[in-house]
Amino acid sequence: MAKGGRRSGEFVFTHFEPQSGWTPGWSFCVGLLQAAYATSSTGMIISMCEEVQEPSTQVPKAMVATILINLGAGLMFLLPLLFVIPDLATLAALASGQPVPTIIATAVGSPGGAIGLLIPLMVLGLICGIGCTTAASRCVWAFSRDGAIPGSKWWKQVNNTTALEGVPLNAMMLSMVVQILLAVIYFGSVAAYNAFSGVGVICLTVSYAIPIATNLFTGRKHVKGADFSLGPLGLFCNIVALAWSCLAVPLFCMPTTIPVTATLMNYASVVFAAFIIIAGVWYVVWGQKNYQGPPTHEDTILEARGSISEARRHSKVA
Amino acid sequence: MGFLTNPPDRNLDQAGLAAGHGQPAPSTKNQLTDARKVSNEESGTDVDESDAILLAMGYKPEMARNRSTLQVAFMSFVLASIPYGLATTFYYPLVGGGPANIIWGWIMVSLIIVCVAASLGEITSVYPTAGGVYYQTFMLAPAKYKRILSWICGWAYVVGNITITLAVNFGSALFIISCVNVFEKSPGVGIWEASAWETWLVFVAITLFCNAVSSLGNRWLALVDVRKVSFLTEITRLTFCIDFRHFLDSRRCCCHSYRHPGHGQGR
Numbered sequence: 384m385a386k387g388g389r390r391s392g393e394f395v396f397t398h399f400e401p402q403s404g405w406t407p408g409w410s411f412c413v414g415l416l417q418a419a420y421a422t423s424s425t426g427m428i429i430s431m432c433e434e435v436q437e438p439s440t441q442v443p444k445a446m447v448a449t450i451l452i453n454l455g456a457g458l459m460f461l462l463p464l465l466f467v468i469p470d471l472a473t474l475a476a477l478a479s480g481q482p483v484p485t486i487i488a489t490a491v492g493s494p495g496g497a498i499g500l501l502i503p504l505m506v507l508g509l510i511c512g513i514g515c516t517t518a519a520s521r522c523v524w525a526f527s528r529d530g531a532i533p534g535s536k537w538w539k540q541v542n543n544t545t546a547l548e549g550v551p552l553n554a555m556m557l558s559m560v561v562q563i564l565l566a567v568i569y570f571g572s573v574a575a576y577n578a579f580s581g582v583g584v585i586c587l588t589v590s591y592a593i594p595i596a597t598n599l600f601t602g603r604k605h606v607k608g609a610d611f612s613l614g615p616l617g618l619f620c621n622i623v624a625l626a627w628s629c630l631a632v633p634l635f636c637m638p639t640t641i642p643v644t645a646t647l648m649n650y651a652s653v654v655f656a657a658f659i660i661i662a663g664v665w666y667v668v669w670g671q672k673n674y675q676g677p678p679t680h681e682d683t684i685l686e687a688r689g690s691i692s693e694a695r696r697h698s699k700v701a
Numbered sequence: 702m703g704f705l706t707n708p709p710d711r712n713l714d715q716a717g718l719a720a721g722h723g724q725p726a727p728s729t730k731n732q733l734t735d736a737r738k739v740s741n742e743e744s745g746t747d748v749d750e751s752d753a754i755l756l757a758m759g760y761k762p763e764m765a766r767n768r769s770t771l772q773v774a775f776m777s778f779v780l781a782s783i784p785y786g787l788a789t790t791f792y793y794p795l796v797g798g799g800p801a802n803i804i805w806g807w808i809m810v811s812l813i814i815v816c817v818a819a820s821l822g823e824i825t826s827v828y829p830t831a832g833g834v835y836y837q838t839f840m841l842a843p844a845k846y847k848r849i850l851s852w853i854c855g856w857a858y859v860v861g862n863i864t865i866t867l868a869v870n871f872g873s874a875l876f877i878i879s880c881v882n883v884f885e886k887s888p889g890v891g892i893w894e895a896s897a898w899e900t901w902l903v904f905v906a907i908t909l910f911c912n913a914v915s916s917l918g919n920r921w922l923a924l925v926d927v928r929k930v931s932f933l934t935e936i937t938r939l940t941f942c943i944d945f946r947h948f949l950d951s952r953r954c955c956c957h958s959y960r961h962p963g964h965g966q967g968r
Contacts, residue, residue, distance in 0.1 A: 414797025418810030421786030443822025586861030687757030
């Protein structure tokens with residue numbers, strides 16, 4: 384089957400051959416982007432909190448377990464591919480920028496067999512799209528609920544008809560229309576389109592880093608006694624997470640290869656900077672007056688939590 | 702991100718704000734409550750507790766709490782779609798450093814992301830709302846910076862969610878096209894040289910499909926996730942494993958290189 388021959392274990396685990404033009408150390412870091420992209424969805428599942436029965440334990444467990452399972456699944460996917468990988472320079476030169484179909488086609492030797500192996504990946508891509516669509520609709524809905532998005536009145540509606548019960552349909556449609564419009568940029572310039580799609584991971588990384596940093600710098604006092612508590616490990620995890628964010632954001636802004644040309648440049652940094660400036664200015668102009676934040680106070684939540692744990696204790700005694 | 706530059710519609714948003722605040726009275730529970738009560742009898746009081754905390758966090762429960770731990774775990778699994786995510790971004794470590802970069806990079810980043818997930822999980826277990834990170838930022842931050850920090854975080858989260866969905870669906874379109882092109886009309890030339898228009902149309906079709914499934918299938922989505930994904934991942938894994946084993950079997954000392962990575966035989 385392996386038409387191109389099989390690679391040695393030494394090659395798979397130790398062969399390091401930078402082709403990006405960057406110095407080897409940084410080139411390695413740019414290579415981390417694959418893993419960084421694949422795991423960037425980590426925090427998106429939080430948007431499903433209001434649709435599970437015990438979010439305070441289920442969602443954290445699901446998040447951490449996913450990463451651990453994925454570590455194994457990822458290795459099971461990558462190792463076989465690397466054992467049959469054809470010439471690296473040829474793959475790097477592919478116009479499509481998608482080496483996997485070529486690797487599989489070369490290894491299997493027949494297009495029919497390759498398609499057989501690729502179909503599960505394509506279907507998985509679609510399912511991933513469905514998951515992302517769902518998470519995105521919930522997050523647009525939730526942010527509208529606090530009045531932060533223009534036209535919140537519409538976007539915060541939750542559908543009540545039988546077929547669509549519990550779906551924030553308007554928020555979902557808003558998100559869909561924005562996506563389709565952004566994709567139109569592809570006609571104008573592929574580099575510009577890439578910048579817009581690349582800015583997603585930067586934004587997500589930043590949005591995860593902000594609460595973690597806030598938590599760390601306010602002395603982690605809110606998470607004491609959390610249902611999902613990390614205990615003394617929490618400090619370590621927070622620091623690692625923030626250090627990673629500090630590395631990942633510049634990484635996501637880097638062009639993959641140098642020397643760069645106008646078309647190969649990564650403009651995500653420009654879009655991201657513009658986004659931060661617009662969000663900041665808009666806050667001063669509009670948000671400061673109109674955005675109150677979530678409609679509650681810390682004390683209310685602590686009280687509710689306290690009375691619930693008290694009720695639990697009572698029911699145990701009884 | 703064009704929508705960021707739209708002039709905000711003041712009247713609507715103030716109306717939205719007014720409606721959004723001061724609502725968290727227990728009496729505002731909507732008709733979903735009935736369905737919830739029924740499910741409560743089966744599942745104990747967890748739903749009531751979660752809803753009580755949600756009310757205290759300022760929101761009326763509007764969604765159906767119909768997903769189990771396994772189902773959220775699977776949705777989380779779906780969002781990452783590891784084999785797919787690693788396939789479409791294979792180019793980066795390929796030019797970055799090749800095999801060692803791919804394997805060790807993946808292990809390293811996964812372990813780091815465990816820390817990110819655990820840190821977020823710890824905060825989420827205290828403030829579990831659909832708003833997620835921006836709500837948490839608001840609650841955690843010192844009074845002075847609450848609003849500005851949660852504003853920036855919220856927009857980053859929303860823009861991130863939308864653009865990542867765009868990237869995934871557009872990536873799928875490009876991936877499907879390059880998959881079709883494993884069929885070649887002449888060596889090195891695929892059968893489908895998709896124009897920008899065709900690529901965009903494939904993307905739009907995928908987006909419409911995902912939205913249709915996500916909205917129409919909400920009641921069954923959790924179920925679909927579990928069954929299909931476990932099935933598919935198994936298939937993907939099996940096909941690769943069979944493939945893999947085939948290569949190993951074709952060699953006499955099949956597991957040698959695997960056990961002793963440093964002393965593997967040449968190709």
